[in-house]
Amino acid sequence: MKRILALIICxxxxxxxxxxxxxxxxxxxQVVKQALGLSKIEVNYSRPGVKDREIFGKLVPFDKMWxxxxxxxxxxxxxxxxMFEGKELKKGTYAFLTxxxxxxxxxxxxxxxxxxAWAYDDATEVFRIDxxxxxxxxxxxxxxxxxxxxxxxxCTMQLKWANTVVPIKVTVNTEEA
Numbered sequence: 001m002k003r004i005l006a007l008i009i010c011x012x013x014x015x016x017x018x019x020x021x022x023x024x025x026x027x028x029x030q031v032v033k034q035a036l037g038l039s040k041i042e043v044n045y046s047r048p049g050v051k052d053r054e055i056f057g058k059l060v061p062f063d064k065m066w067x068x069x070x071x072x073x074x075x076x077x078x079x080x081x082x083m084f085e086g087k088e089l090k091k092g093t094y095a096f097l098t099x100x101x102x103x104x105x106x107x108x109x110x111x112x113x114x115x116x117a118w119a120y121d122d123a124t125e126v127f128r129i130d131x132x133x134x135x136x137x138x139x140x141x142x143x144x145x146x147x148x149x150x151x152x153x154x155c156t157m158q159l160k161w162a163n164t165v166v167p168i169k170v171t172v173n174t175e176e177a
Contacts, residue, residue, distance in 0.1 A: 027070030027143075034147040036155055037172035040079040043096065045069035047143045048161075055162040056100050065108065065117040068098045068159070069143055073116050076109070083171045084109070084157075085129040094126060098159070098166070104130045105159075105166050134165045 027048040034041045048070040053059050060066050068074040077093040084107065095113050097120070099106040112124040143161040153174050159166040 029071070030145075032145055032147070034150075034155065036082065036147075036150070036170065037153050037174040038080065039082055039172045041082065041147070041157075041170070042077040043074065043145050043157075044077075045074035045096075045143075045145055046071040049142050050139070050162050056164055057102070060100055062101050063099060065120055066098050066100055067117045068096055069145075073097065073113065074145075075113050081173070084127075085131060085169050086171075087127040087129050089126065100133075100164075103132070105133050106130050107168060129168075131166055131168055134167065136160070136163050136165045139163055 025046075027046040029044070029046050032043045046069045056062065074096045075093055076089075076096040078089055078091055080091050082089050087109075089109060092111070093113055095108075095110040095116075097108040097110065097117055099108065107129045109126040109128075110120075110124050111126055112121060139162060140160040144159075146158050146160070147155045147170075148158055149156040154169065154171045157168040157170050159168075
């Protein structure tokens, strides 16, 4: 009888130890891919929610580097050379960071994909560009990176969260692969 009771207790304990409660990720990961001309762009990021918080200027401070999402650095991968607001980005995978501001955002691209906003190393910086944010009447609950206004050789990459939209002009030479 003691052996059976011991086996039941062991089986129960093993079941409890192995049981894991799954819950939704508070900031789920997302991969967005976009063909542009003869190139492809892939962005890998995490999507935090507003959750009744004041976002820009509070949760995400103005004029400080931000990882542009949650959980880890956002990365951008390009299949071949593309231009972001006229700045060249060669084939490869890069860290994609931002410095949000009231009147302008600075987009920072870095070749070190392990780079993060709180231990940034500008020695591996590829470029910085400034873009003007737009206030939207539509509130976006979950941080979103997407592509709009597609043509054969251009698109607008958009960062959207709360009532802020940050448009970034992306172009590609359709003669090059």
